[in-house]
Amino acid sequence: MQYTGACQCGAGTFSIDECTPDHSWPTSRPLWYEPHINCTACANQFEIEQRSGDFVLVEKTRLEEQEQKRHAARTALEAAEGHASVIEVKKIAAGLLDNAGSVSAAHRLATQHNLDDSTIGTFRRHWRGGEVFMRGLRLSALKSAFTWVGVDSKDFDQLIEEYRRLDEDATRPPQAFAAPFHRLKRNRF
Numbered sequence: 001m002q003y004t005g006a007c008q009c010g011a012g013t014f015s016i017d018e019c020t021p022d023h024s025w026p027t028s029r030p031l032w033y034e035p036h037i038n039c040t041a042c043a044n045q046f047e048i049e050q051r052s053g054d055f056v057l058v059e060k061t062r063l064e065e066q067e068q069k070r071h072a073a074r075t076a077l078e079a080a081e082g083h084a085s086v087i088e089v090k091k092i093a094a095g096l097l098d099n100a101g102s103v104s105a106a107h108r109l110a111t112q113h114n115l116d117d118s119t120i121g122t123f124r125r126h127w128r129g130g131e132v133f134m135r136g137l138r139l140s141a142l143k144s145a146f147t148w149v150g151v152d153s154k155d156f157d158q159l160i161e162e163y164r165r166l167d168e169d170a171t172r173p174p175q176a177f178a179a180p181f182h183r184l185k186r187n188r189f
């Protein structure tokens with residue numbers, strides 16, 4: 001047991017177990033901590049999070065809010081990826097790649113226009129035609145595809161901007177309820 005102390009409301013306890021693997025071979029995780037809330041009222045209201053060496057309470061309502069934010073970010077990304085202009089760009093670019101004449105010509109095109117930075121060997125191994133290639137494109141490469149085929153990217157840019165804003169908001173850890181109730185010694189995490 002690493003720690004035990006009164007819970008937030010005082011009716012029960014918070015405890016932290018120090019855990020080690022149940023085998024003796026080396027592991028990347030030789031030691032970890034499992035916090036417990038031994039109080040019904042506090043367990044309904046909080047979760048314990050370890051943030052580097054600090055153990056903090058986070059209200060469940062905040063965690064639910066964060067889940068909603070993540071959902072909003074995913075929805076925004078889907079809206080961006082499914083936008084009519086994106087479908088148009090993918091279709092045109094896929095056609096250009098398919099008509100390049102050979103896989104190495106397609107690779108040259110994709111590289112020239114910043115859609116791909118893999119070697120010809122990797123490109124060739126993964127090549128399943130233009131449509132599949134365009135389907136798997138990263139966002140930054142997709143942006144380059146707009147420039148390449150000359151489709152107006154204003155709506156797409158706006159949707160991506162919106163997604164980035166939501167995603168940033170969703171990945172920020174929720175505010176802790178109060179100061180850490182326990183702090184590990186410097187060399188234990």
Ligand SMILES: [Zn+2]
Pocket residue numbers: 007008009010011012013039040041042043
């Ligand atoms: Zn309590």
